[in-house]
Amino acid sequence: MENLSKTAGVSVEAKITQTFEKQNPTFYIGKGKLEEIKKICHHKKVTTLIFNDNLSQSQVKNISAFTRCKVIDRTQLILDIFAIHAKTNRAKLQVELAQLEYNYSRLKHLWGHLSRIEGGIGTRGPGEKQIEIDRRLIQKRIQHLKEKLEEIRQITYTKRSNRGKFKVIALVGYTNAGKSTIFNRLTQANVTAVDQLFATIDPSSRYIPVPKGNHSILTDTIGFIKDLPHCLIESFHSTLVEVINADLLLHVIDLSEPDFESNMEAVNSVLKEIGADDIDTCLVFNKTDLIGGIGFKLLKKQLKERYPHTIFLSAVEDSDMKLLLDKVCERLEKRKGETQLEIPMKMEKLIAFLEKKVEIISMDCDPEKDAYIVEVRGERELLSEVKEQLEKFNQLEYINS
Numbered sequence: 001m002e003n004l005s006k007t008a009g010v011s012v013e014a015k016i017t018q019t020f021e022k023q024n025p026t027f028y029i030g031k032g033k034l035e036e037i038k039k040i041c042h043h044k045k046v047t048t049l050i051f052n053d054n055l056s057q058s059q060v061k062n063i064s065a066f067t068r069c070k071v072i073d074r075t076q077l078i079l080d081i082f083a084i085h086a087k088t089n090r091a092k093l094q095v096e097l098a099q100l101e102y103n104y105s106r107l108k109h110l111w112g113h114l115s116r117i118e119g120g121i122g123t124r125g126p127g128e129k130q131i132e133i134d135r136r137l138i139q140k141r142i143q144h145l146k147e148k149l150e151e152i153r154q155i156t157y158t159k160r161s162n163r164g165k166f167k168v169i170a171l172v173g174y175t176n177a178g179k180s181t182i183f184n185r186l187t188q189a190n191v192t193a194v195d196q197l198f199a200t201i202d203p204s205s206r207y208i209p210v211p212k213g214n215h216s217i218l219t220d221t222i223g224f225i226k227d228l229p230h231c232l233i234e235s236f237h238s239t240l241v242e243v244i245n246a247d248l249l250l251h252v253i254d255l256s257e258p259d260f261e262s263n264m265e266a267v268n269s270v271l272k273e274i275g276a277d278d279i280d281t282c283l284v285f286n287k288t289d290l291i292g293g294i295g296f297k298l299l300k301k302q303l304k305e306r307y308p309h310t311i312f313l314s315a316v317e318d319s320d321m322k323l324l325l326d327k328v329c330e331r332l333e334k335r336k337g338e339t340q341l342e343i344p345m346k347m348e349k350l351i352a353f354l355e356k357k358v359e360i361i362s363m364d365c366d367p368e369k370d371a372y373i374v375e376v377r378g379e380r381e382l383l384s385e386v387k388e389q390l391e392k393f394n395q396l397e398y399i400n401s
């Protein structure tokens with residue numbers, strides 16, 4: 001929370017916690033605690049209160065009236081950072097959509113409350129009319145943004161389907177784990193990699209030279225955080241599609257963070273929410289230069305035993321980048337197999353398709369069978385799909401003859 005606040009450009013003057021079983025519907029925290037906070041604000045000349053949870057619109061109003069401070073909740077703070085860091089048109093539209101969706105969902109409660117006061121037969125005052133207008137305007141804007149984003153999604157989708165033989169590898173992980181640093185190192189790109197949360201909002205993709213001809217595209221995208229606001233996951237869907245459609249995920253973890261395992265869980269739960277939890281994943285334990293000694297050796301041993309596919313590295317070491325490429329190569333190679341296909345001459349188009357998707361080891365023509373005999377090496381999943389289609393085709397031919 002402190003890091004989020006600093007990233008948003010505020011200096012943290014005090015941190016206050018309260019344990020409660022049930023939140024106070026009026027002030028979120030207890031009234032006594034709020035009195036205490038009011039005094040601190042007065043004493044330290046604090047102007048803004050940031051809550052590490054989501055507040056209702058009426059709680060914001062009540063706390064603000066009581067303390068005379070601006071009140072921001074966790075989702076608003078994260079949305080604010082996203083707004084500062086969004087550079088492309090798509091990212092800006094996505095942030096605006098998330099902000100409207102979040103405010104709309106909170107205003108809906110407020111509207112419901114107001115219409116109970118002002119509503120009823122024959123009592124529809126001008127106040128409510130204004131509310132209706134606001135509601136319609138927001139809905140219209142939300143609709144407009146969704147349509148614009150859908151247009152952009154279609155263009156990106158077409159670009160992606162042109163990727164042909166390229167495998168897509170996505171860097172995922174907790175914010176500030178080092179994804180963009182690794183991306184820059186592997187691709188010689190120059191995307192922003194700084195000690196800030198959510199430095200990356202706009203995804204970038206570049207070619208990476210994975211050994212053994214595994215032509216791949218590496219994607220760097222937004223980082224995740226604990227309790228990532230749902231409105232962001234929804235509005236950033238077209239960005240997160242890059243992750244959902246990846247062939248391999250590199251889950252980057254900042255090993256120097258004492259909390260790294262709970263950060264890993266937070267990332268896994270977002271991956272589950274977006275439907276990317278069944279993608280082949282390699283855990284990349286980063287920033288090993290910041291830790292050392294016997295403790296590190298023991299930790300490394302434990303983590304290797306606990307997780308099957310891991311690599312330990314420091315993004316500041318060049319030699320480690322080569323190790324990472326070898327690891328990626330190993331994972332991609334494991335998915336491959338070799339097989340012989342008998343492709344009827346009639347299905348010449350299939351050969352053109354295979355040339356784009358797999359490696360052709362040899363190809364002969366068998367005039368007796370009126371077919372090509374092709375030896376191929378490629379993704380096992382794709383090869384078995386092709387074999388299935390060939391069998392179906394042969395069965396149909398047999399029936400027709």
Ligand SMILES: Nc1nc2c(ncn2[C@@H]2O[C@H](COP(=O)(O)OP(=O)(O)OP(=O)(O)O)[C@@H](O)[C@H]2O)c(=O)[nH]1
Nearest residue numbers: 176177178179180181193194195198199200223315
């Ligand atoms: N010492 C050390 N610092 C690193 C390493 N990898 C990244 N960093 C630093 O960690 C900070 C965050 O790195 P980024 O690459 O921006 O992290 P990110 O995962 O892309 O973060 P977001 O885009 O904000 O989600 C930067 O200051 C990097 O210089 C590493 O291996 N060792």
Ligand SMILES: [Mg+2]
Nearest residue numbers: 179180199200
């Ligand atoms: Mg980044």
